[in-house]
Amino acid sequence: MADGAQFATELPVKRPREEELNGVVSVYMEANNNGASTVELPDGIPSVIPGWFSEISPMWPGEAHSLKVEKILFQGKSDYQNVIVFQSATYGKVLVLDGVIQLTERDECAYQEMIVHLPLSSIPNPRKVLVIGGGDGGVLREVSRYASVEKIDICEIDKMVVDVSKQYFPNVAVGYDDPRVSLHIGDGVAFLKAVPEGTYDAVIVDSSDPIGPAQELFEKPFFQSVAKALRPGGVVCTQAESIWLHMHIIEEIVSNCRQIFKGSVNYAWTTVPTYPSGVIGFMLCSTEGPPVDFKHPINPIDADDGHVKTNGPLKFYNSEIHSAAFCLPSFARKVIDSKAK
Numbered sequence: 521m522a523d524g525a526q527f528a529t530e531l532p533v534k535r536p537r538e539e540e541l542n543g544v545v546s547v548y549m550e551a552n553n554n555g556a557s558t559v560e561l562p563d564g565i566p567s568v569i570p571g572w573f574s575e576i577s578p579m580w581p582g583e584a585h586s587l588k589v590e591k592i593l594f595q596g597k598s599d600y601q602n603v604i605v606f607q608s609a610t611y612g613k614v615l616v617l618d619g620v621i622q623l624t625e626r627d628e629c630a631y632q633e634m635i636v637h638l639p640l641s642s643i644p645n646p647r648k649v650l651v652i653g654g655g656d657g658g659v660l661r662e663v664s665r666y667a668s669v670e671k672i673d674i675c676e677i678d679k680m681v682v683d684v685s686k687q688y689f690p691n692v693a694v695g696y697d698d699p700r701v702s703l704h705i706g707d708g709v710a711f712l713k714a715v716p717e718g719t720y721d722a723v724i725v726d727s728s729d730p731i732g733p734a735q736e737l738f739e740k741p742f743f744q745s746v747a748k749a750l751r752p753g754g755v756v757c758t759q760a761e762s763i764w765l766h767m768h769i770i771e772e773i774v775s776n777c778r779q780i781f782k783g784s785v786n787y788a789w790t791t792v793p794t795y796p797s798g799v800i801g802f803m804l805c806s807t808e809g810p811p812v813d814f815k816h817p818i819n820p821i822d823a824d825d826g827h828v829k830t831n832g833p834l835k836f837y838n839s840e841i842h843s844a845a846f847c848l849p850s851f852a853r854k855v856i857d858s859k860a861k
């Protein structure tokens with residue numbers, strides 16, 4: 521019999537099945553039919569039909585979270601992906617890229633606040649910040665709470681995401697109103713390669729999942745470029761998937777980051793009910809230089825009210841949830857710690 525620790529490590533690991541990666545996977549259920557009939561749609565056709573939206577992907581085989589659709593507000597195809605906005609019955613407006621939920625009005629605060637304040641509350645006086653991805657503007661909105669920040673660059677590959685967010689999610693895209701923001705439409709990988717060494721205090725990588733346009737943002741050469749772009753003791757925070765679904769992806773990211781970032785390497789997580797498995801994680805690393813203790817914020821944004829007048833109150837983040845985010849379930853801690861050796 522496997523010992524408990526072995527079992528715990530293996531339990532949450534799910535690997536995409538070959539046939540699901542290559543096959544037709546979009547399915548919807550008509551409203552009020554009790555799930556009796558399903559219809560298959562060809563690849564690339566989003567699974568939004570008046571009724572229910574089901575989020576189906578080879579990245580979470582065998583499960584799908586569904587939201588009741590009240591109205592489809594926007595459907596488009598950019599050079600990179602399918603873009604959809606719909607009004608849901610219970611989570612407000614929802615932004616979907618290639619069939620995957622990126623944000624909902626109701627729970628976007630959890631993700632955007634955590635991906636920004638975990639890194640920026642961990643270093644003194646961040647001045648230059650780079651955001652890769654994050655075209656909806658929510659990360660910008662949170663970065664702009666820091667009075668010490670002088671310059672916020674954002675590199676988003678898909679202009680349609682920016683435009684759609686400005687039109688349908690004004691409370692998220694409000695981040696673009698900050699005069700410290702410079703928007704660059706283009707490939708984040710190429711952008712980073714051209715950044716002079718040591719430019720940024722912090723890099724925040726707000727990517728979609730590693731299939732489609734964001735794939736390279738999860739690979740080792742990308743992390744090497746991030747490290748080069750950071751000053752000594754600079755920090756990076758990247759979207760790092762779910763401990764329930766993607767331990768194999770997380771394991772690889774941790775392993776790469778431990779080779780590249782010679783300051784500290786940590787994994788944190790939070791709840792986001794409309795993301796697969798209801799949780800999402802973040803990889804937080806620092807480069808060699810002034811030490812960064814991510815678990816104990818030294819620049820806590822919730823201790824200062826200066827930003828509330830312009831940005832409104834924080835809805836999710838506080839210093840206690842910051843420290844708690846680094847407490848991992850045993851199965852995840854075992855895998856992540858094993859990469860330290």
Ligand code: SPD
Pocket residue numbers: 620621622623631632654655656657658659726727728729759795796
């Ligand atoms: N599984 C979806 C992960 C999406 C992460 N990025 C969301 C963008 C919100 N700014």
